[in-house]
Amino acid sequence: MNFVKILNSKLSVEEISNLVSSPSCGAISLFVGTTRDNFENKQVVQLEYEAYEPMAEKTMRKVCEDIRRKWKVEHIAIYHRLGIVPVMEASVVIAVSSPHRAEALQAVQYAIDTIKSLTPIWKKEVYASEQAEWKENKECAWKSKILLDKIKLESSEEVRVPDVQEPYPVPTEVPPHFIQIKAGCKEIACRISSFIKRKREQVNLGNIQDFCYHGNATASDSSCARIDALLIRRKDSKSHLRVRRVLNPWGPQTRGIDPGSMGCTNPQDPVKTLFKMNVNEKSPNKPDISVGMAGPVGIEERLSNAECHLKLHGPVPKDIYSRLKQIEDRILHLEGLSPEYFQFWENAPFEEESEVKYRQTRKRTYSTAELENKLCDLEYKLSVKGK
């Protein structure tokens, strides 16, 4: 239960503590705010409290709701006294009960901090020999205007302010050693934009150096360019492309995951393909990089062996699936041309052996020499029998 009250009479700490006690709670945490008799060496005669009562009560109830959202507590009591509060008497009492002490202690701390920052209650200090003053809490939430919207978001369900990002319940003190530099928003925005500009220029410069200027002393190892093609004038040719590609032996693109990717090559020389294509052809504008490599070196070799065996010379498709299809089509074509090609595979050696095991009496073709031997054997047996 939440016990929230604003009243003009003396607060009884014991009574409020009893309000929140419960058999299921092992801890009651209490905060009592009392009045001091001095402030900056001025003697305080009395303190007067004033409140916008309906809103203050509303705010205190919201604090209770916030506490329940954050911690598991049993009862909460927030009592605030108004009017003239003599020195040493309590102006505010906060009591929270919970099964274990951690929640109660934290909830009370949160409660007093939030009340000081949000509740519309004012204190006037009346001094012995000076003008009375209305005090100002340093925790006052809306004085640091940035936080107000966020506080509103947390403390009222219906109001949804779309441009607020995170609810920030209470303006807590940030430990000073965490703050290196304090700067206004304008300054920060200015610095960020000039940083971005500077970095963009650096990257642009790097790109131009990598991709536009090709001295012979280009350190291609440190260049970012993964593929680079350069037009070189050579003797007896109209144009000649020197292609440089990055060797990538172990990345995901080499593991067959990306079938359309380019594979490896010797980065320094003109392109040498695994398919032994005639690279330095004199025909103009023939791009050397039409040959695609579709995966790790092992698979390349096996594919090229198969293609070689099937007499598939000529440019092969880049996509590995098209290549396989081409090989399969070639096989079908050859089988169609030569039926014995087909049957050759059907009579596999192991099959013949099993046949021989089952039907040993089956007819088989004999050669002339074998027949002669058999006849001689039979003759011999008969002649022996006859004797």
Next chain:
Amino acid sequence: MADMLIVEIQVLFFAKARELCGQKESHLLIPSTVSYNDLVDQIVKTFSLESIQHNLILAINEEYATTGSIVQLKEGDKVAVIPPLSGGI
């Protein structure tokens, strides 16, 4: 321009604001759609609160107003002038 519907709102004063203007509450005629800053200016001018003009916030119908926002008021709304808080201890 949008229609300028004028409404009468109730203005409540507390603490220093109350002392400056001498009353706990009053009334004011104001356009129903008004920016927060204009509302503050109007109230400050009408009730001579210049000395605390930059040290207050308004609460409309018991909810803190958002500085810099556009406020929609209707007849009988309560606008409280809230100086810096000093509740608790």
